[in-house]
Amino acid sequence: MTYCVGLMVDEGMVLLSDTRTNAGLDNIATYKKMFVFEDPGKRVIVILTAGSLSTTQTVIAKLTEAIDDPEATQETSFMLAPSLLQSVEIIGSMLSETTVEINEKLTRMNQSAAASFIVAGQRVGGDPRLFLVYPEGNFIEATHDTPFLQIGEHKYGKPILDRVIQRSTSLDDARKAALLSMDSTLRSNLSVGMPLDLAVIKNGACKVNQYQRIDAGDPEFTKLSDAWSNALRDSFAAIST
Amino acid sequence: MTYCVGLMVDEGMVLLSDTRTNAGLDNIATYKKMFVFEDPGKRVIVILTAGSLSTTQTVIAKLTEAIDDPEATQETSFMLAPSLLQSVEIIGSMLSETTVEINEKLTRMNQSAAASFIVAGQRVGGDPRLFLVYPEGNFIEATHDTPFLQIGEHKYGKPILDRVIQRSTSLDDARKAALLSMDSTLRSNLSVGMPLDLAVIKNGACKVNQYQRIDAGDPEFTKLSDAWSNALRDSFAAIST
Numbered sequence: 001m002t003y004c005v006g007l008m009v010d011e012g013m014v015l016l017s018d019t020r021t022n023a024g025l026d027n028i029a030t031y032k033k034m035f036v037f038e039d040p041g042k043r044v045i046v047i048l049t050a051g052s053l054s055t056t057q058t059v060i061a062k063l064t065e066a067i068d069d070p071e072a073t074q075e076t077s078f079m080l081a082p083s084l085l086q087s088v089e090i091i092g093s094m095l096s097e098t099t100v101e102i103n104e105k106l107t108r109m110n111q112s113a114a115a116s117f118i119v120a121g122q123r124v125g126g127d128p129r130l131f132l133v134y135p136e137g138n139f140i141e142a143t144h145d146t147p148f149l150q151i152g153e154h155k156y157g158k159p160i161l162d163r164v165i166q167r168s169t170s171l172d173d174a175r176k177a178a179l180l181s182m183d184s185t186l187r188s189n190l191s192v193g194m195p196l197d198l199a200v201i202k203n204g205a206c207k208v209n210q211y212q213r214i215d216a217g218d219p220e221f222t223k224l225s226d227a228w229s230n231a232l233r234d235s236f237a238a239i240s241t
Numbered sequence: 242m243t244y245c246v247g248l249m250v251d252e253g254m255v256l257l258s259d260t261r262t263n264a265g266l267d268n269i270a271t272y273k274k275m276f277v278f279e280d281p282g283k284r285v286i287v288i289l290t291a292g293s294l295s296t297t298q299t300v301i302a303k304l305t306e307a308i309d310d311p312e313a314t315q316e317t318s319f320m321l322a323p324s325l326l327q328s329v330e331i332i333g334s335m336l337s338e339t340t341v342e343i344n345e346k347l348t349r350m351n352q353s354a355a356a357s358f359i360v361a362g363q364r365v366g367g368d369p370r371l372f373l374v375y376p377e378g379n380f381i382e383a384t385h386d387t388p389f390l391q392i393g394e395h396k397y398g399k400p401i402l403d404r405v406i407q408r409s410t411s412l413d414d415a416r417k418a419a420l421l422s423m424d425s426t427l428r429s430n431l432s433v434g435m436p437l438d439l440a441v442i443k444n445g446a447c448k449v450n451q452y453q454r455i456d457a458g459d460p461e462f463t464k465l466s467d468a469w470s471n472a473l474r475d476s477f478a479a480i481s482t
Contacts (some may be wrong), residue, residue, distance in 0.1 A: 001356055156399060156400055159400070159428060159429055160477075162475070163428075163477075175482065176482045188401060220482065223481055228476070228482075231476035232405070232473075234418070235474075235475075236405050236414075236418070236472075237414075239465065239467055239468040239469060239472055241413065241417045
């Protein structure tokens with residue numbers, strides 16, 4: 001499994017993903033699930049992936065090929081599309097086509113090629129936008145009412161986000177909440193694992209302002225995780241029934 | 242869906258269940274999912290149910306019929322069985338048989354009759370025991386290492402239990418943790434709903450020492466829920482990245 005989360009607040013966006021993939025519990029590997037595409041100052045798009053690794057790798061490879069193609073057009077390269085909405089449409093179509101293609105091979109084996117993406121980005125002159133793209137290629141967008149989107153093993157890490165994230169939350173607090181949401185998931189589900197990839201995009205920057213690979217034993221993450229554990233235990237002890 | 246949790250600590254056991262059932266989002270109803278069987282001071286068994294309502298109702302009805310049968314034996318009535326293990330075997334067999342029977346009717350409709358139980362109990366002279374019974378009738382038991390069992394929508398409420406529950410936790414704290422675990426689940430998943438049923442069984446009492454129906458707006462639960470929300474927000478604000 002996987003856990004990826006994208007948060008959108010007034011100051012910008014925070015994206016966080018784990019790196020564990022598994023084909024059975026005895027076949028575990030580390031794969032990056034965060035893909036950054038940027039033309040700094042002009043356009044930034046970050047894609048987080050969950051689901052069948054063969055599908056997500058193929059989609060990312062094909063999308064990258066389309067961007068690098070010297071004959072790329074607004075219709076084929078999501079880095080040239082005139083709006084973020086059109087970019088996410090290109091990504092969604094590629095996901096849908098690839099899923100159908102791989103599914104045909106897999107149905108004989110009773111396996112699924114389903115995958116889903118979180119797509120976050122901004123182009124100069126446009127608003128920052130955050131989307132969740134479904135295996136069928138359709139998508140939903142984060143709004144003021146629902147300022148975060150999750151894919152993969154999302155349930156363990158949802159309660160903390162439900163309680164603290166609003167559109168007015170600061171970017172630093174959004175980053176902290178994403179890390180704590182991941183921490184709860186890591187503790188409760190073995191199929192989500194370190195290292196983590198974190199990206200912070202400030203509103204209007206049109207580039208990734210902070211990109212960080214967080215390894216197991218990372219001092220900041222360990223400190224945060226311990227502090228949160230202690231705070232939860234202290235709070236639990238302090239409140240009375 | 243459903244959320245039921247059973248906790249076993251040195252001082253005793255805490256059982257908590259919600260009451261929401263739904264056949265689609267537009268067909269919601271309230272059904273008790275906690276069933277108490279007691280011969281006070283001699284034997285107590287509490288069953289919590291999750292899954293297909295037609296299966297769980299039929300199983301509980303048949304088990305009750307077997308107990309009330311004037312010709313009930315140690316083999317047919319789980320209230321007469323010579324050990325808790327044999328009681329849970331009777332319950333498991335009934336669940337398995339009923340599931341198979343109802344499944345036959347449902348496969349044509351592509352629906353599932355699967356259901357699972359938490360069974361907690363103690364008989365005089367024996368140890369308190371806590372089991373999770375699977376749809377197939379097999380079961381696992383809570384141990385010192387894993388002092389709680391959950392059925393239904395278990396993920397949202399697991400992080401808090403993972404952090405605070407140990408075998409040495411007091412019975413009051415176990416009760417508080419069960420309620421907070423339910424509170425997180427209620428906030429994040431619409432298919433789990435009030436009122437709640439709570440039972441506390443002290444070690445050696447062989448009866449339910451506290452049984453409580455907690456309705457929406459219950460002052461104690463509301464106070465606990467608010468205090469926990471505030472504590473989480475304060476803790477979140479206090480810790481630094």
